[in-house]
Amino acid sequence: MSLLRSPSRGAATSLVRPIKLNRTTRSRARTGQPLGPDRDQNRHTRTALAISVLIALTLMAVDATGRPDSAVEPLRIGAAEVFGPLEAGADAAVRPVTDLASLLVGSRDLQADNTRLTDENAGLRAELATGEVDRNRLAEYDALAGITDRTGFKLVNAQVVAIGPAQAFRRTVTINAGTAEGVKTDRTVVNGAGLVGRVLRAGRHTATVLLVIDAGSVVGGRLDRSMELGFLRGNGSLGADGRLVLDLVDPDSVPVNGDTIVTWGSRGGSPYVPGVPVGTVREVQAKAGDQSVTATVEPFADMTSLDVVGVVTGTRQPRGTSGGAVGGAQ
Amino acid sequence: MIVIRPLITLLLVLVTVTVQVGLFTKLSIAGVVPDLALLLVVAAAIVRGPAYGTVLGLFAGLAVDLAPPADGIAGRWALALALAGWLAGQARGGARQPAVATVATVAVSSLAATSVYALSGLVLSEPGIDVASTLEVLPIALLYDVAITPLVVPLAMLVWRWLDPTPVRW
Known part of the structure; x- marks a missing residue:
């Protein structure tokens, strides 16, 4: 986890792996994902997006309806x-x-x-x-x-x-x-x-x-x-x-x-x-x-x-x- | 590392939002300040992928929503930056993407984030927002974000890579 070592590891990852994988998987080449099955990756992203949007919308609803003493205060x-x-x-x-x-x-x-x-x-x-x-x-x-x-x-x-x-x-x-x-x-x-x-x-x-x-x-x-x-x-x-x-x-x-x-x-x-x-x-x-x-x-x-x-x-x-x-x- | 990583992330968000609200107001262009929180989120999304970008966007946006002197309905920057993080993660070309692609990602994310924030304000009929003032602010915000990208995003990407050098698995 040293500052000197990590970039080389990161670089190795980005240099070697994506190229290897990109040749085999078309969608991976498109999105540039270095590792992991696409289905998992997409599912995670979709879940994160859905939950984040839901949290944000809930906050907005709570704050908008309860002003100026809403639960967000x-x-x-x-x-x-x-x-x-x-x-x-x-x-x-x-x-x-x-x-x-x-x-x-x-x-x-x-x-x-x-x-x-x-x-x-x-x-x-x-x-x-x-x-x-x-x-x-x-x-x-x-x-x-x-x-x-x-x-x-x-x-x-x-x-x-x-x-x-x-x-x-x-x-x-x-x-x-x-x-x-x-x-x-x-x-x-x-x-x-x-x-x-x-x-x-x-x-x-x-x-x-x-x-x-x-x-x-x-x-x-x-x-x-x-x-x-x-x-x-x-x-x-x-x-x-x-x-x-x-x-x-x-x-x-x-x-x-x-x-x-x-x-x-x-x-x-x-x-x-x-x-x-x-x-x-x-x-x-x-x-x-x-x-x-x-x-x-x-x-x-x-x-x-x-x-x-x-x-x-x-x-x-x-x-x-x-x-x-x-x-x-x- | 389990404890330290979220702590450093939290610290990064705190410092970024403080600098954005506290210092850059002195360097504002027609009142517009560069969206440093957005740049942090975009850098994270490029390095770590859309899922991480989305979640970080949610929290960074929440900080922007709540940090004084903000008084808009909370959750609007959270929504805007979460979507920007997701967008930047989707558009990324991997860790070795050319600088031009990074700048383009920032431009698109900035446009999306400012628009989503303004649009949510219009929908919730927040005071002070109309189409004219939005169109006035959008291009300045976009240009300022892009102009400051070379100073912030490479550094932020380096920090994110240092923070978690293990390859992204999802």
Whole structure:
């Protein structure tokens, strides 16, 4: 079983035997099987294929019917405990390289911001609400929105360590903070620019975040100018053109280009706390058939370059009068 | 060896999926990352035959299904990679097949796996999947997989041969 010996054995097998057998058995020549009766080989393959397909289909059926609390969920959480730390470790290992690359190529300001934010929150428990960037921006948009007192969010700081590939057709990321840091399912995730998404599930030290631009994401939003309510759905775009589509609850209200949208807020602040800036209205289209309109919203948070994010773990001063009592968003 | 072989196999799958999800997202092309798990499965199928390729595909696919941040309905990558493993095993020309045949096998398997995954999502009406986005992703995934084949598949084949030098009996 040594590395040196085995290739020669493998080579001997492939060199001599197939040639000998291929001359005698036509089907073996076709499939290139080195040894063994064809019937056994085919039977094994058929059995393996049948069982594998059956297992996969069963899993799909179980997971599809039972969501979000299907019997597969424990497996997912188990996998998160294994792969989460591995992904975080892999990310930490290459971060000096990717940081250097982005420093050379990308914006130095952003890099400095990230570093400062990361340092500031080295204890992981630190409150990003005290970080100047977020505080200022939140305050700025709050002023715009005329919604008061959105300043008391307790945030847990985290970094994006893995991004769901386009082949998966979902917009999800892994962050390096989990239940041990206070992150729970259905918590709001923000960054310095605005709303990022919500926590889908949390492992001990990592969590999976569903981005607002995912096609399955729905966020309750409020137009700052008219205070009108609506629902923002992600367009699921796999590239840089991730947008949200706004459907207003009141069909008579018309959003205007440049309107800012903040979160409407869910009951109890989960999954979305109220007053977080989401994006700007970029385009307004009339819906065919009825009078209502839909608007395309560009999110403030750049979903293609997510790095430092904050997970809302609570409010410092719980307020019973938050606008979320009206209803919520998925 | 009875214990060590499955352990090494498990380790290989863990490392492959971690690298695919954790590292290659930084080298993605339009969000598409190369399907390293698929390359591992194809290499195993070429060396060990379709039955082994199918079973390894099932487990590697399951890992891709469950490893965060994946949130699709589980079992879809498992199905896709199991079929890809079977396909690669059927198409193989033996351990001494020319490099061109390996590349062609990877191309066909990649196309099959990505399509099966997308198709299963369409059938289960998963969000975000439509024909347009599938057609957008398919060629990039195919080209990326093929481009990285020379770096991964020969190495993976070597590892599989080292792992079990005894000739395949079935």
